[in-house]
Amino acid sequence: MLPPYRIKVVEPIAFLSAEQRRMAIASAGYNPFNLRADQITIDLLSDSGTGATSDAQEAVAALGDESYAGARSWFRFRDQVGSLTGYPFILPVHQGRAGERVLFSNLLKPGQICVSNTHFDTTHANVELVGARPVDLPCAEAADLDSSEPFKGNIDLDALEHLLDGPDGGKVGLVLMTITNNGLGAQPVSMANLKATSELCRRHRIPFFLDAARFAENAWLVHEREPAYRDMAPRQIATTAFGYADGCVVSLKKDGLSAVGGFIGLRDEQLHAACEANLIATEGFSTYGGLAGHDLERLAQGLREVVDPWYLQARAASTARMAQLINDAGVDTVQPAGIHALYLNAGRLLPHLSPAQFPGHALGCQLYLDGGIRCAELGSLYLGAMDENHQLVTPAPFELVRLAIPRRVYTDTHLEYVAAILADIAKDPERVSGYRIVSAPPILRHFKVRLEPLT
Template structure:
């Protein structure tokens, strides 16, 4: 059962099919542009969408809003340092701001950033720095149906080839995303982190963590990695951070807050340069674009998120939804993680070619049928076409992510999602694809305009 009681509720929108059809047409078939009050169940993202605890609200009331040197910052800094062990902690208003500050300072044009898998904003910030983002997911990640427990790992052999190649010095940093969101929310094993850290040190390349879901990764390590089964999630997380040279984190995920993030660093010279950019673009070094109450709520959330009871319930909720999805006749990326369930849209809609975006088609159909908003992670997200709309590059898999906000939805909401998917699966042949009529050069999936194909 949920290890909490509900004491504040918010009504959700109940709309008609006709209203949803009109809304989807108005936003050019891109669910990102829907108004929130047009959505019944919102699984677009788990970022900043969780429910605050009473303890978080309580400490937020004690937030110190001083411009510089607030009590809130020092409470935040102490908590983050105890967790991560990093020498310098720089707050930022969210994870992508932390990425921009780090990459703008650390990277030089022409460099390479290697990762188990870059997520969309990480890749964009690497590209904006004039660098190349290279993904090296482990071979097990290619099999969507297998139940290998650590599909989020980096391919160590491929990494060694990159670091040891002639252009190896061009590799500026290795970024390990835990859990691997772009790879289906799959965890990274501690064995893989240890070996990656050792290899990076051997070649003199820093290793950073994208630690947005560090606690969920630690929980899955305790569940599936034999050497860590008697460890607490907190101790596993502490060990993971201490293998790295630094981290970026969106606190909107595993700090369970609505806004915030930070950069953690051991290199004091790099930290000084990052701090200068932070002050120029985000805010003074002791608030980084955040209110004092935000800093206090992040600190409290970081303490709550590693509680075994919280993590066990989160795993059970994801498992419950995954079971409903399978029962509806829809395959998922196995095994189900904690923060999301990834639908295999390509398999459900084989009649829709990649350049007509089967993931987007399923995402739109979820909204039309049940008022459910989800995110496409397929060829709209990763693909490319020429000016005539002919495919140049397609995604390896056509997925739809059902991201689970923390402490927000109940099992009956998940039942509704399963029932909606069952109706779609029964008439899958009738679902149409889409074509792009307008897009931006990067991160096109956020604001692209589409029409039915």
């Protein structure tokens, strides 16, 4: 699929020698998060804030109004978001986790439960920081990484209803649906599942919100995989999805096509007032929320561009092609391919490594050592339960590696290079060694953990 754009500005990338890469990863404590950006050849660590802006976005940025309150840029941003979501109350924030903090502190109380199809890392942490308990209820189909089920991002409706009807039902303070389901292989959520969840929450008078960082990509996969929406445009599908919820929290560093930004969308005026007070005290006045005027302009334009079906089709096709190349090289990925990332089945590729030796992390390190490729582990290092000595007690259900693909940044040739490096690893996987933890923080361990290879 031909991308519906051409490249006008380029940036050089680094090509370190094998010895330079070995020294760099050792100095970083074998944690890719600690590597310098100029030590990376292909950076697939995250799709958050790493995309390329368009000429139209940079043009409107010049119109940015930096007035402290009531800037023209705010009203253009507010109108665009309001038109897309249908929510009457919009609060800007500098990124999604700021929105989570503001929203959760006003929706959740200590001892309550937040239910999700899957909480991602910072969402999980922000729920716990307000004293609530995150509970994941992914659908049963998500457990089969190889199946072609089209909507493995869905929430388990039977499990949700059982929870709400059971003794802990009164403790549920929020149901939060992540679209797409980043923690479970970039899998989409169907409109049927969203609608049924909305009806269930309404019946039990539980607030239902969307974590909609990748709302446009979810809409495209709905367009492709859910027959009832085949003839509906991605923007219309997205608006319909927002309509099922009481509100949303969105990181616009993904489908906002920008390096910074986010928003909280709300229907309830009283909740808006409470969140607005928190926002003003901690993020900035309610017409900028920690963002500059030029950021608001880029975001408003980015929200127009991201729902373009030609753009979404080309991005999805590029990811699918990369998945096929990787699979042909003998490395399994979570099926079917999503859009923003591919998830490698490291546990299957490296069966000689136990979960306690962190095969996902080992594969990620090997990708850097062999090819200068940076990515993120989503296995037992990230999700496993550890004791006070950093020994694995409960492993993650799967040992995965996420290759997150920035928007409008890499060509198919770059992605072919990644597949080629993986193919070389797959020819002799037993040369990949495991790792042990040297030190780790008590929360969000994977960001600042330091490790060393096992001999």
